[in-house]
Amino acid sequence: MDQDLSEAMSDLPFYLVSGLCVGAIYALVAVGYTLVYGIIKLINFAHGEFYMVGAYAGFGVYCLLPASLSPWAAIPLMLLASGAAGAAIAGVTERVAYKPIRRSGRLAALLTAIGVSFLLQNTFTFVANAQPLQYPTGVAGSVGEVCQRTVRIGSDGITVVKFAYLGVALLFCVVLWFIVMRTAFGRAMRAVSQDADAAVLMGVNVDKVIRNTFLIGGFMAGTAGNLIALQSVTEPMMGFMPGLKSFVAAVLGGIGSVPGAIVGGLALGMIEGLAVWAGVPTGYKDVAAFVILILVLVIRPQGLLGRLRNEKV
Amino acid sequence: MSWTELQPILCQVGILALLALSLNVICGMTGLLQLGHAGFFAIGAYTAGLYAIYATVPGLGWFNVLPAALLAMLMAALFSLAIGIPCLRLAGDYLAIATLGFGEIVRLVLTNVDFPGGRMFPGERIGGPTGIAFTEFPGSLWPAHPHYSAEYAGLGVIWVAVILVYVVLLNIKRSSVGRAFMCIREDEIAARAMGIDVPRYKIGAFLLSAAFAGLAGALFFHQQLLVSPSNFSLLKSIEVLLVVVLGGMGSLAGSVCAAVLLALLPYALRHVDLSGVGWLPHALQKPLSEYSMLLYAVLLIVLIRLMPQGILAMKEAPPWLEAWFMRIRGRAQP
Numbered sequence: 001m002d003q004d005l006s007e008a009m010s011d012l013p014f015y016l017v018s019g020l021c022v023g024a025i026y027a028l029v030a031v032g033y034t035l036v037y038g039i040i041k042l043i044n045f046a047h048g049e050f051y052m053v054g055a056y057a058g059f060g061v062y063c064l065l066p067a068s069l070s071p072w073a074a075i076p077l078m079l080l081a082s083g084a085a086g087a088a089i090a091g092v093t094e095r096v097a098y099k100p101i102r103r104s105g106r107l108a109a110l111l112t113a114i115g116v117s118f119l120l121q122n123t124f125t126f127v128a129n130a131q132p133l134q135y136p137t138g139v140a141g142s143v144g145e146v147c148q149r150t151v152r153i154g155s156d157g158i159t160v161v162k163f164a165y166l167g168v169a170l171l172f173c174v175v176l177w178f179i180v181m182r183t184a185f186g187r188a189m190r191a192v193s194q195d196a197d198a199a200v201l202m203g204v205n206v207d208k209v210i211r212n213t214f215l216i217g218g219f220m221a222g223t224a225g226n227l228i229a230l231q232s233v234t235e236p237m238m239g240f241m242p243g244l245k246s247f248v249a250a251v252l253g254g255i256g257s258v259p260g261a262i263v264g265g266l267a268l269g270m271i272e273g274l275a276v277w278a279g280v281p282t283g284y285k286d287v288a289a290f291v292i293l294i295l296v297l298v299i300r301p302q303g304l305l306g307r308l309r310n311e312k313v
Numbered sequence: 314m315s316w317t318e319l320q321p322i323l324c325q326v327g328i329l330a331l332l333a334l335s336l337n338v339i340c341g342m343t344g345l346l347q348l349g350h351a352g353f354f355a356i357g358a359y360t361a362g363l364y365a366i367y368a369t370v371p372g373l374g375w376f377n378v379l380p381a382a383l384l385a386m387l388m389a390a391l392f393s394l395a396i397g398i399p400c401l402r403l404a405g406d407y408l409a410i411a412t413l414g415f416g417e418i419v420r421l422v423l424t425n426v427d428f429p430g431g432r433m434f435p436g437e438r439i440g441g442p443t444g445i446a447f448t449e450f451p452g453s454l455w456p457a458h459p460h461y462s463a464e465y466a467g468l469g470v471i472w473v474a475v476i477l478v479y480v481v482l483l484n485i486k487r488s489s490v491g492r493a494f495m496c497i498r499e500d501e502i503a504a505r506a507m508g509i510d511v512p513r514y515k516i517g518a519f520l521l522s523a524a525f526a527g528l529a530g531a532l533f534f535h536q537q538l539l540v541s542p543s544n545f546s547l548l549k550s551i552e553v554l555l556v557v558v559l560g561g562m563g564s565l566a567g568s569v570c571a572a573v574l575l576a577l578l579p580y581a582l583r584h585v586d587l588s589g590v591g592w593l594p595h596a597l598q599k600p601l602s603e604y605s606m607l608l609y610a611v612l613l614i615v616l617i618r619l620m621p622q623g624i625l626a627m628k629e630a631p632p633w634l635e636a637w638f639m640r641i642r643g644r645a646q647p
Contacts, residue, residue: 041406043406043409043410097614100618101617101618104617104621106405106406107344107346107405108617108621110346110406110409111554111558111613111617112613112614112617112618114551114554114613115610115611115613115614115617116610116614118548118551118606118609118610118613119607119610119611119614122606122607122610123607125606126599126603126604126606126607244413244417247410248414251407251410281425283421283424283425284421284422284425286417286421287418287421287422287425290414290415290417290418290421291414291418293410293411293414294396294399294400294411294414294415294418297400297403297407297410297411298399298400298402298403298411301403301407
């Protein structure tokens with residue numbers, strides 16, 4: 001019994017660290033949800049698909065780059081490209097699908113978002129034949145091999161690239177904090193989120209603010225998609241579950257609140273890690289996120305860091 | 314297309330119509346967005362499947378569908394109470410997400426649980442990712458009941474159910490209950506001011522919708538004799554929602570018409586083949602039937618933008634048909 005316990009305790013750091021790393025990805029995606037929700041009160045169902053598009057773009061750039069290029073130069077290039085692709089698809093989606101129906105009510109917007117999500121998933125399934133793409137690991141020193149290297153934590157090996165999740169998430173958080181709190185655009189963003197009509201009267205270009213918000217969210221989601229794809233696979237449905245879970249993370253932290261999304265993402269990752277550590281069968285790991293979602297919505301709908309707003313007549 | 318080919322398709326159309334009718338109660342009439350409809354559909358189908366395994370009465374023949382369907386409706390209604398009472402306090406988007414979570418929980422749990430095989434599959438475990446499949450173990454079918462067949466819920470049974478549900482829901486829609494539902498959709502605060510017990514009516518609508526989805530599930534199981542968790546993904550909920558939007562939120566006849574249109578679309582297009590068209594990029598050269606998911610998505614986006622009212626808006630018949638009815642009536646009673 002004692003031995004079982006000590007064994008379990010020595011496993012704990014592994015699950016906590018790997019949960020934290022995955023949580024960083026949830027946080028990156030959740031920030032996009034929360035920014036968009038804060039500004040136009042839309043649950044952007046297609047956000048998980050921006051993540052998928054980013055992963056495909058990263059793979060595309062990988063195929064174009066010469067094989068002799070060191071992975072330390074190739075990976076940042078791929079991440080940048082995936083971010084740019086995520087931002088581009090987010091911008092196009094906003095312009096083509098969301099902008100025309102902005103005045104048609106929230107139900108119409110939500111249904112359109114679901115439609116866009118399915119359209120992107122099926123377009124990629126259609127064109128890419130749903131074939132999962134993987135970075136080849138055969139050659140030592142190639143991108144695929146470097147991303148499969150592991151380091152030992154507690155009792156188990158964890159891939160080194162997972163620590164990059166934390167690094168990238170931290171970097172983006174700092175940049176985002178700077179943008180939101182220290183620039184004129186950030187001030188406009190906060191103004192629109194507080195009261196869009198008043199912001200228009202103050203001379204804020206709301207269309208531009210909304211577009212740039214989508215670009216920022218798309219960039220972060222795209223990068224996150226490629227980060228995951230580096231040591232996993234790229235496939236058309238890859239954005240679905242992480243997208244839903246990141247939304248859960250955003251709700252957990254308090255939707256509309258950027259620090260909330262980050263805290264919620266990290267917390268959700270750790271909860272999942274702990275659930276696996278505690279012996280919840282892996283098949284039920286995904287259930288945990290949705291149970292948390294319903295519990296949060298019922299017990300504390302404003303989330304951990306959100307503020308409750310009264311519905312006005 | 315021969316009758317034997319057409320029959321199973323018409324069965325599926327009927328089940329889709331039942332699902333759309335039931336979703337229309339909560340989404341169309343009451344105006345609450347429900348994204349977990351496939352969850353109740355799944356509960357109904359699995360209840361019917363488990364009834365068939367454990368409790369089929371051999372002497373009853375196809376009448377076994379009736380207790381199975383009643384049980385399925387009951388189970389779906391019970392689950393809808395369990396999920397509805399806490400969740401219906403949530404407004405708009407949050408309710409949509411909570412029900413989506415519920416639908417996913419049902420699917421994930423069904424993927425992970427298994428049941429003892431009972432008398433039909435002695436010694437086997439059933440369920441899990443393969444679901445309940447009567448067709449995969451032909452040898453182990455319950456010997457006392459060798460003809461447990463898809464004819465139990467054939468075309469007739471399914472379409473009688475569609476008509477029954479349509480009539481019941483139409484009467485509800487035209488009663489004070491239906492008007493209360495629609496009042497909640499138009500303005501919740503005004504509804505409360507008019508003395509409508511909003512939470513009670515919301516839960517009532519949710520329960521009604523879930524029970525009929527359970528009925529659709531039971532018929533689906535009896536028609537297919539093969540259900541697996543992949544039948545009940547979010548995709549199914551979205552497909553049903555698309556039918557409701559296409560038919561017109563709140564229009565029951567619209568839901569049935571849209572279900573027929575949408576389910577027949579892939580069959581109408583199945584002879585169109587783009588695989589030989591030279592000027593198209595290689596990736597697009599496929600038979601048109603493979604485009605159907607893509608078409609659904611585009612259809613949803615375009616519909617919301619161009620025809621947010623659907624084909625029948627909230628009415629039960631297009632205006633010209635209504636006018637025609639009125640004229641006939643006028644002539645009959647001078």
